[in-house]
Amino acid sequence: MVRFARVFLLASAALLALGASLFAQQNAMTFFVTSVGIGKGADLGGLDGADKHCQSLAQAAGSSGKTWRAYLSTQGSGAVNARDRIGKGPWQNVKGEVIAKDVNDLHGDNNNLTKQTALTEKGEVVPSPPEQTTNQHDILTGSQPDGTAFSGDKDMTCGNWTKSGEGAAMLGHVNRRGLDDSPAAKSWNSSHPSRGPGGGCGQMDLNSTGGAGLLYCFAAN
Numbered sequence: 001m002v003r004f005a006r007v008f009l010l011a012s013a014a015l016l017a018l019g020a021s022l023f024a025q026q027n028a029m030t031f032f033v034t035s036v037g038i039g040k041g042a043d044l045g046g047l048d049g050a051d052k053h054c055q056s057l058a059q060a061a062g063s064s065g066k067t068w069r070a071y072l073s074t075q076g077s078g079a080v081n082a083r084d085r086i087g088k089g090p091w092q093n094v095k096g097e098v099i100a101k102d103v104n105d106l107h108g109d110n111n112n113l114t115k116q117t118a119l120t121e122k123g124e125v126v127p128s129p130p131e132q133t134t135n136q137h138d139i140l141t142g143s144q145p146d147g148t149a150f151s152g153d154k155d156m157t158c159g160n161w162t163k164s165g166e167g168a169a170m171l172g173h174v175n176r177r178g179l180d181d182s183p184a185a186k187s188w189n190s191s192h193p194s195r196g197p198g199g200g201c202g203q204m205d206l207n208s209t210g211g212a213g214l215l216y217c218f219a220a221n
Contacts, residue, residue, distance in 0.1 A: 029063050030219035031091035031099045033139065033174060035120035037213025041202040042140060042158035042169045042194065044215075047072060047080065050161060054217035061094070061121040063219075071189070071216035073142045073149035074160040082189070083107060083147025087220035094123045107147050113188050115175035118216075126214065128175040138171040138194070138211030145183075145190045156193060158201035166199030171211060189216075 034057055044050040050070035058068050073082040089102040097117050100106035106113070115125060115137075128137035142157035143149065150156040150170070158169040171191055178185025178192075185191060196205025206213050 027063055027065075028096060029058070029061070029092065029094045029121070030066070031093055032058070032061075032121040032217050033118050033126050034215045034217060035122050035124065037203070037206075037215070039203065039213070041164040041198075041204075041206055041213055042161060042167070043164035043201065044070075044072075044140075044161040044213075046161050047074065047085075050215060054215065057121045058217065058219075063121070066219040067221045068217050069220045071141060071143070071147075071218060072161060073144075073147070073157060075142070075149050075151075075155070075157050076160070079149040079151075081148045082141060082143045085220065086218035091218055093117055093119045094121065095119065103147070107145070107189075111188075113174075113176075115177075118174045118188070121217075126174050128177070128210070135210035136212040136214060137173050137175045137177070138191075138206065138209055139174050139188075139214050139216055140169050140206075140211075141172045141189045141216070142170050143172075143189050144170075145187060147189065158194070163201040164203070165201055168193040168195065168200040170194075171209070172216075174214075 038044055038053055050072055054068035054070050069085050071082045074080045083103050091099045099113050100111045126136055127134040155167045156170045158167040170193055172189035173191045176186045194200045196208040198205045
């Protein structure tokens with residue numbers, strides 16, 4: 001009986017230590033890809049709605065004391081650059097792997113954002129071929145490769161993240177893979193615009209090209 005109690009106590013202590021370690025990792029997390037989209041295609045409720053989605057998922061995963069921002073640009077009057085709203089870095093995933101040291105590093109050729117490091121807030125890989133049959137590698141960004149907003153009248157943000165019908169949003173490939181070896185196909189933040197049978201901004205449109213309305217989230221503080 002005494003031996004059983006001792007084994008039970010040791011096992012309980014091990015589980016508590018594991019839980020504490022996981023909590024510490026999640027609280028140190030400053031970057032993740034959302035495990036789920038909002039569910040309304042590219043209608044995120046604007047930047048505020050997207051930020052709230054990041055904040056909610058981060059808090060549910062055990063992260064506290066951080067201000068989370070979605071990596072998204074907007075267009076038109078008062079255009080916002082995604083690179084200007086995510087803080088200064090450095091940023092690390094839930095496992096403590098550094099994604100980028102700063103904003104310039106993030107948008108340079110040698111950042112560490114890959115399929116294996118761009119994990120969700122749950123520490124999971126975003127599914128995409130060839131390892132998985134499900135493909136969700138398209139991430140909403142509305143941004144150019146340098147993280148700035150698009151100029152001109154061509155919609156690249158689904159009406160500044162308020163449309164779920166006609167329009168388009170620029171997408172990045174979280175796994176850095178596409179149909180060829182072009183820079184765009186390998187771009188994490190500016191690969192191709194959304195398109196689909198519903199007009200380009202709906203949930204089915206995003207699904208049709210290999211997406212799920214997922215976002216990049218960064219701790220801005």
